[in-house]
Every structure is written in structure tokens, then in C-alpha cells.
Amino acid sequence: MPVIALLTDFGTQDIYVGVMKGVIWSICPEAQIADLTHEIPPQDIVAGGLALWGAFRFFPKGTVFCAVVDPGVGTKRRAIAVQTSQYFFVGPDNGLLWWSIGESHVLKVVELKNDKYFLPAISNTFHGRDIFAPVSAHLAKGIPISEFGLEIDLDKLVKLPPLRASFDEQVLVAQVIHIDRFGNAITNLRRKDFETWLESIGNKLWLATIKGKSFNSIAKSYGECPEGEPLLLFNSYDLLEIAVNKGNAAIALGIRKGDQIKIQTTKERATEGV
Numbered sequence: 533m534p535v536i537a538l539l540t541d542f543g544t545q546d547i548y549v550g551v552m553k554g555v556i557w558s559i560c561p562e563a564q565i566a567d568l569t570h571e572i573p574p575q576d577i578v579a580g581g582l583a584l585w586g587a588f589r590f591f592p593k594g595t596v597f598c599a600v601v602d603p604g605v606g607t608k609r610r611a612i613a614v615q616t617s618q619y620f621f622v623g624p625d626n627g628l629l630w631w632s633i634g635e636s637h638v639l640k641v642v643e644l645k646n647d648k649y650f651l652p653a654i655s656n657t658f659h660g661r662d663i664f665a666p667v668s669a670h671l672a673k674g675i676p677i678s679e680f681g682l683e684i685d686l687d688k689l690v691k692l693p694p695l696r697a698s699f700d701e702q703v704l705v706a707q708v709i710h711i712d713r714f715g716n717a718i719t720n721l722r723r724k725d726f727e728t729w730l731e732s733i734g735n736k737l738w739l740a741t742i743k744g745k746s747f748n749s750i751a752k753s754y755g756e757c758p759e760g761e762p763l764l765l766f767n768s769y770d771l772l773e774i775a776v777n778k779g780n781a782a783i784a785l786g787i788r789k790g791d792q793i794k795i796q797t798t799k800e801r802a803t804e805g806v
Contacts, residue, residue, distance in 0.1 A: 533562045534672035535592060539584055539599040540660060541572040548658070552598075552665040555651065559669035566591070571713075575603040577628050578789075581692050582710050582718070585631040586769045588619060597632070598660075598668040599623040606656030611644040611663050612689070615677045622668045624659070627692040638686050645681035697721040697772075699729045703796040706772060708742075708789055715780025717742075717787040721772035726795075733797055740764060742774060742793040743785045754778070 536556055542548040549570050556563055568587050572580040580601035588597055602609075602624040610625035616636035621629045625643075644663060647654075649670045651662040667680055697706035697720050706721035730738075740747040751763040757777045762785060767773040774781045774793065781787060 533564050534560060535564050535566060535595040536560075536668050536672050537566040537568050537587075537591060537595055537597045538570070539568040539572065539580060539587075539597065539601075540570045541574050541576065541580065541601045542570050542660070544570055548660065551661050552600075555661055555665040556669040556672075559666055560672045563669060563672050566595075568597075572601050575601065577601050577603070577626055578692060579710050580628050581631045582695075582769075584629065585635070585695065588621075588632050591619070593618050594620075596620040596622065596668045596671045597629075598664050599628050600660040600664055601628050602626065602659060605659050609690075610684075611659060611667075612641060612684070613644055613667060613671065613677055613680055614641050615639045620668075620671050620677065622664050622671065625690050627690045630689065630692045631695050633686075634691075640677055641684050641686050641689065642677055642681040643684050646679060649675070649680055695720050695722075697725055699725070699732075701732060703794060704729050706793050706795070708774075708787055708791045708793070711782045711787070711789060715776070715782040715784075716767070717774040717781050717785075717791070718767065718769070719772045719774070719793060721793075723766045723770040723772075726766075726772065729795075736797045737799065738795050739798040740793055740795040742791060743787055745785055748798070 553565055569583055584599050600623060604626055612625045614621040614633050616638050621633055623629050644667055649667050651666055654662045697704055706719040708717045709720050710718040745762060747764045751757055751765045754775055754777045757763040759778045762776050762781055765773055776784050
């Protein structure tokens with residue numbers, strides 16, 4: 533049976549998610565619908581993009597991802613569908629899909645224009661119901677992506693900043709891109725990039741600093757540090773995270789989205805490993 537995975541910032545208090553499911557099942561009754569999350573902070577495209585990027589690779593081949601974090605709904609922003617070698621992605625062209633499709637082999641991108649596959653009446657405030665849900669359902673039923681509109685160039689899509697930290701021979705600078713519900717501060721530093729940087733500096737000693745707090749080791753788990761103590765670790769996304777064991781790092785250290793953590797070589801005490 534086809535799988536459609538939903539990701540939105542709609543929450544579950546209102547009827548929006550339920551109505552999208554009703555539309556999908558009306559068109560594709562056999563669809564299995566997975567709720568990735570509906571708790572993306574309102575209008576937070578980066579948080580939605582990160583969640584989608586962290587999740588899509590764990591789904592079966594052929595899954596249709598319907599992602600709706602859409603502050604530009606009803607404007608001239610494009611609605612798109614993307615086919616990769618493994619999956620389909622449907623949503624607004626506002627960067628939400630970019631990190632996921634940017635790491636995939638993209639076969640085709642189309643702008644959604646064929647209203648044959650939309651609901652009869654299009655609201656300017658609910659394209660999730662009227663465009664994205666029905667298109668996702670028709671894709672799940674096997675309608676070729678080329679039927680939904682004209683192909684557009686991948687390079688013409690709206691992009692999020694690269695999900696990468698910047699570094700040179702002396703210093704690595706990462707940015708906090710998301711604070712999760714536990715207060716963990718997730719950065720754009722990937723484990724493999726950190727390891728590459730370590731090799732480039734000859735595995736010298738290093739010191740990481742954010743908000744006046746310094747670290748010189750990477751923990752393997754939250755419980756590796758005493759309760760209430762801050763730590764660095766690579767999370768399930770393999771992104772560097774600032775956390776507090778059984779605590780809230782954002783509150784304890786005053787960390788906000790956009791803050792930087794700097795890692796630089798040092799002559800201070802040795803690290804405890806990566």
C-alpha cells in the first residue's frame with residue numbers, strides 16, 4: 533500500500549490535519565498516512581526543513597512526503613512536486629524541501645499547475661487541503677509527476693542556507709539552527725565535517741565556546757555527564773548538539789537560534805575523544 537508522510541506546522545488542536553487526511557483517503561483510500569510531525573513552530577521553515585531532512589531516508593521507497601510549512605500561502609510563491617530516485621516530495625517552493633532533495637538524486641521537478649488534480653475550490657489560506665494533499669494522493673495512486681505541471685529547473689528553487697558549518701585551518705564556526713522541545717541546541721555541524729576538520733589540523737587539541745561556556749570533549753550520550761551539566765554530542769541527525777543532562781540547554785546557557793559555537797585549536801588540556 534502507498535505511504536504518504538505528512539509534516540506541517542498545523543498542530544493537532546484544529547481540524548486542518550484531519551481534513552488533509554480526509555482529502556487523501558477520498559482520492560487514495562488505500563494510502564497509509566504517517567504523521568511525521570504537526571508541531572513544527574508556526575511558519576518556521578528551517579525547523580520544518582530540518583525535520584524532513586532528518587526523517588525522509590528512513591521511509592520505504594516510493595513514499596510521498598507532503599510537507600506544509602507555508603507562510604507564503606496564497607501569494608505568488610510556487611507549489612511544487614519533486615521526484616527523486618527513491619521518493620516524492622510535495623510542498624511550497626520556500627526552501628522547506630531543499631535540504632532533503634538537495635541530498636537526493638532528483639529526477640524531475642514540476643510546478644503544480646494542473647488544477648485537474650486539485651480540489652474544485654482553492655482557498656488562499658489552505659493549500660495543504662486544496663493542492664498539496666490531493667496532489668500527494670494522486671502521486672500515491674501512480675499518476676506520473678509530469679501530469680501535474682511543467683518541469684522547472686532544480687537550480688531555480690528557493691534554497692535554505694547549506695546545512696554545513698564553515699571552517700578553516702584554525703577555527704570551525706557552527707550555527708544553532710534549531711532548539712528542540714527538550715531545549716537541546718542543534719547546530720549545522722555534521723559529524724563527518726568535524727572529523728575532517730580534526731584531520732586537517734592534525735588532531736590537535738581544541739576548545740569549543742558558546743555563550744561563555746567552553747567544552748573540549750564530545751560525549752557519546754546524555755548520561756555520560758553528571759545530571760544538570762552541559763555537554764556536546766552528535767545527535768541522531770549526526771549534527772552537533774549542545775545539551776544539558778536532564779536539563780534544558782537553551783535556558784541554562786541562554787542559547788537562541790542563530791547563536792554561533794566556535795571551535796578552535798588550543799594548547800589547553802587534552803580532549804577526551806570524539
